[in-house]
Amino acid sequence: MSVRFSRVLFIANPHAGVHRNIRSRVIATCEKAGMDFALEVTQYVGHATELAASASEMGFDLVVAIGGDGTINEVGSALLGTEIPLGVVPAGSGNAFARALNLSLDPAKACRAFIQPEIRKLDVGRVGNALFFSTAGIGLDAVVAHRYANRTGRRGFLPYLVLTALSLLSYRPQTLRLRLDSDSEIERTPLFVVIANMPDFGGGATIAPQAMPDDGLLDVCVFTHPGWIRLVLNTYRLFNGTFDRMPGVEIFRAQKVHITREKSDWFQFDGEVGKGSKELIFEIMPGALTLVAAEQ
Incomplete structure (x- = not known):
């Protein structure tokens, strides 16, 4: 199913992908595409979850994690049970999530996927909380x-x-x-x-x-x-x-x-x-x- 998003929130791990200038490349790609977006940089452990949890009340209909598997976990966990989907710009050292799903590791290509994307439903594992x-x-x-x-x-x-x-x-x-x-x-x-x-x-x-x-x-x-x-x-x-x-x-x-x-x-x-x-x-x-x- 192909959809379009009206407002996108990017949540970035400040330590991820610094040497590749990923954040600046994300901003340039989004601005070129005319995307209505905001980019927030996390300040502490758990901050990504807090930001993602407040996305709906701030008018965002897509939340994108910029980081590795830990950042994806923090952001995605807050979106379970909501109607807001998760997007990913891989910027970690391992990128297990992105590699398993064949997501582009190039930040510009990853962002272009949010302009005319496909929606997938994925299973989630749980151990305790x-x-x-x-x-x-x-x-x-x-x-x-x-x-x-x-x-x-x-x-x-x-x-x-x-x-x-x-x-x-x-x-x-x-x-x-x-x-x-x-x-x-x-x-x-x-x-x-x-x-x-x-x-x-x-x-x-x-x-x-x-x-x-x-x-x-x-x-x-x-x-x-x-x-x-x-x-x-x-x-x-x-x-x-x-x-x-x-x-x-x-x-x-x-x-x-x-x-x-x-x-x-x-x-x-x-x-x-x-x-x-x-x-x-x-x-x-x-x-x-x-x-x-x-x-x-």
Whole structure:
């Protein structure tokens, strides 16, 4: 369905895409197109959610996130249950959301998509009070996300990859019990469990190759350490779409996933981090997010 928007609110993460002058390119494209728009820059964590939540009363009928997966999560979460759709100008280090949906990474092309767009309905994942559009996870995945969020220095996928390798050397996995929908429990001691609504992990990595954001299901990737030699020899599978054939990987599908851990620990949702209890419930919300994409 093709639509047109009368007034657009852009919400930008000030740290995203600075080296590519993304904000100035967005402004130039919108002005050239004669678009009625406003651009707000976030000042603190949660500010994007506040701005998006007030969009309707300010007369906006489209809200666009300029940033990475965390910014998209903040903006999109505020739009659930409203009639205002989400647009995206990717400007993160991983851009898992944008890559999974084949959205343009070029800011000018991304903006032109809002002039004559198509509307898509996407599923949304939930764990407790946290929402995720791409992936959520526990174990090594969440530990690395926590350490990355609290480090200083250069950002990006390469530093994230290095931090993952270093963390892998010292990480001690917990034994978990997983119950998928109403099935019986399974017990594993994995390096991580990723609950995927979309296949991409960011930075070109694909964690759940068959995951689809509109099938009403979560893909549950359980990865148990296969031994160092097989781990090293098969790491390439994370980047060529065959991670589901990696030794130690099991993929399940469910609408609801109940996980019991030995102790409370971190969990990640779209790269953001929270401290979770021993028991976590992940579930899918079919068609809960309205997305604006380029007309095909």
